[in-house]
Amino acid sequence: MEKKSGKAGGVGGFILLFLVGLVGSLIVGWVVFPSLLFSQKTQPIRFSHTVHAEQGMECEQCHYLTEDGQFMGLPSTESCADCHPDETGEDTPNGKEIDKFVNEYGKTGAQVPWLVYQYQPDNVFFSHSAHQGFQCTDSGCHPPVETMDAPPVYEENRITGYSKQTMKMWQCERCHAQMGTSNACYVCHK
Template identity: 35%
Template structure:
């Protein structure tokens, strides 16, 4: 058997292995959220059925994003459970009046303006279309931080190749453009980069 193709193939195989298997593991560092938060449990025990009941719009139409500690305090002013997360929430955040430093999976760069009101209220998009059915899960996902860009893996999407993605996987500019194109909604640069 010829030696040269074998060595070439070996180099090729190592590079493919490194590129497809090792690289994603090295690129992303795993971070844990400050608290174990379970969407499903909260929905079941509190009777919350709409995302907007906690992730609300303000009176002026802007999106408040992650609920402030004041909303948590309404139920958790004192410990109502025995878990470590409950103790951490009450002792570390509610009693000192500090906001919980959640790691935001969908955080975009500062030069991106994404109006939730336009997408949710006017275009009637479901939250899950961008955020996955995360609100129905009973686990807190590990936040994967891109070591180079500094943003969450959710922006690129779980698939390193970005092939065969579900519609909610990925929040790159091209994903926004694809969605707009599918819905025949064209916006210029200044629509998002104000």
């Protein structure tokens, strides 16, 4: 008479462990893997878009197109310093951030190394000028930062080095197709 081994086995054991493997891999794939793939970074300055919006500032005061079509996506240290030339000395969270900017960048002249959520790879030519007819956030391209008191966490892909929000090519192509715009290679890859 065969002695019972005490191990999970047979068809029941196969199905049981198949399910364990299936569920486990789904958890790893959907929960663990994303958290491992992306590192989280914070902006060098906790810039509050809402505070600036409440002051009556328009987006275009800092993010604007020049006459030749260049998009000035990030304000320079000099332009920030126009409004924040000196330390505030305030003990509030916002005051401390302003003082941090003044001391580390305004006084040294260094540019703030902002983390840009949507930078495209070098081989992609994206023109904001050609996309002026679209809303920045409603179109799904940018997060609605104007409603945020603190910038969203920047998630960087550990393998590619790109931001998690970097738009993929299929997204560009889909929108182009929907808008009836050419999807020829040279449209984006010069």
